[in-house]
Amino acid sequence: DIQMTQSPSSLSASVGDRITITCRASQSISSYLNWYQQKPGKAPKFLIYAASSLQSGVPSRFSGSGSGTDFTLTISSLQPEDFATYYCQHSYTTAIPWTFGQGTKVEIK
Amino acid sequence: QVQLVESGGGVVQPGTSLRLSCAASGFTFSNYDIHWVRQAPGKGLEWVAIISYDGSYKHYADSVKGRFTISRDNSKNTVFLQINSLRAEDTAVYYCAQDWRKMALDYWGQGTLVTVSS
Numbered sequence: 001d002i003q004m005t006q007s008p009s010s011l012s013a014s015v016g017d018r019i020t021i022t023c024r025a026s027q028s029i030s031s032y033l034n035w036y037q038q039k040p041g042k043a044p045k046f047l048i049y050a051a052s053s054l055q056s057g058v059p060s061r062f063s064g065s066g067s068g069t070d071f072t073l074t075i076s077s078l079q080p081e082d083f084a085t086y087y088c089q090h091s092y093t094t095a096i097p098w099t100f101g102q103g104t105k106v107e108i109k
Numbered sequence: 110q111v112q113l114v115e116s117g118g119g120v121v122q123p124g125t126s127l128r129l130s131c132a133a134s135g136f137t138f139s140n141y142d143i144h145w146v147r148q149a150p151g152k153g154l155e156w157v158a159i160i161s162y163d164g165s166y167k168h169y170a171d172s173v174k175g176r177f178t179i180s181r182d183n184s185k186n187t188v189f190l191q192i193n194s195l196r197a198e199d200t201a202v203y204y205c206a207q208d209w210r211k212m213a214l215d216y217w218g219q220g221t222l223v224t225v226s227s
Contacts, residue, residue: 001171034213036154043204043217044146044154050212087154091212096168098144100154 002026002090006101012109017078021104023071023088032092033071035064038103039084047086048073075106083108111135111216113205118221121195129190129221131205138186139163142208145179145190147201148220155201159208160188173199195225 003026013019023033031051036044046055048064051071061076075082088101117129131143145157158169158179167179178191188205202220209215 032212036214038154043206043219044214045217046209046213046215049209055213055215089154089156089213093211096159097156097170099156103153 001097002029002092002099004088004090004099004101006086006088006104008104009102010105010107012107013078014109015078015080017109019075019078019106021073021086021088021106023066023073023101025069025071025090028068029090029092031067032090033064033066034089034091035062035073036087036089037082037084038087044087049091078106082106111207113207113216113218115203115205115218115221118203118223120224120226122227123195123197123225125195126191126193127195127223129192129203129223131188131190131218133186133188133207136207139183142211143181143188144206144208144214145188146204146206146214146217147199148204149198149201152201157203158190192223195223197225199223200225 005024007022033051035048038044047058052064063074085103085105087103091098112134114132142161144159160167160179176193181188202222204220205218206214207216
């Protein structure tokens with residue numbers, strides 16, 4: 001199975017800050033990388049697909065980049081509603097299961 | 110609008126079985142693959158299983174292979190997850206999710222909690 005490793009596990013930031021979360025795959029997954037946001041007690045929300053494409057309705061302050069094994073999620077200016085846990089997930093078609101990273105919790109400083 | 114509603118969770122004893130359901134509405138159900146994902150209390154997301162739009166292929170995480178069975182009834186717009194020989198480590202919220210272009214998980218249900226305890 002492909003392992004996904006996120007860093008950091010948590011971070012503290014203020015409204016308006018720019019933050020970056022990293023996700024690393026244990027082998028190349030091309031651009032088959034998705035990002036999700038989860039708030040406490042809620043289901044995950046699909047944010048980004050194919051490493052850098054925003055799902056419909058996702059604010060433009062979110063962006064993703066990377067290919068191969070190294071990926072990043074950036075929030076350009078944190079908003080109060082962005083404090084949540086973020087997960088990466090690969091969807092490399094021939095590599096079921098589509099494993100998730102362990103998550104990065106973004107907290108208010 | 111797209112809705113996925115899970116049901117069937119509860120408190121069960123180790124070694125018993127449970128069948129979870131995921132009822133879908135708001136889209137052409139028979140055109141979409143469906144995934145199950147679980148989340149143990151305070152932990153991250155774990156992908157569990159997928160079933161194709163027509164039920165012709167199914168895949169499972171190694172951690173559940175042989176104990177979990179995914180199935181669907183397109184006439185009832187419902188996907189099922191049969192869980193046998195339940196273990197304490199199966200305690201989790203179980204989510205179903207609609208596949209998106211065979212690339213991601215788009216719409217998710219609200220989840221159903223399974224607690225395995227004696």
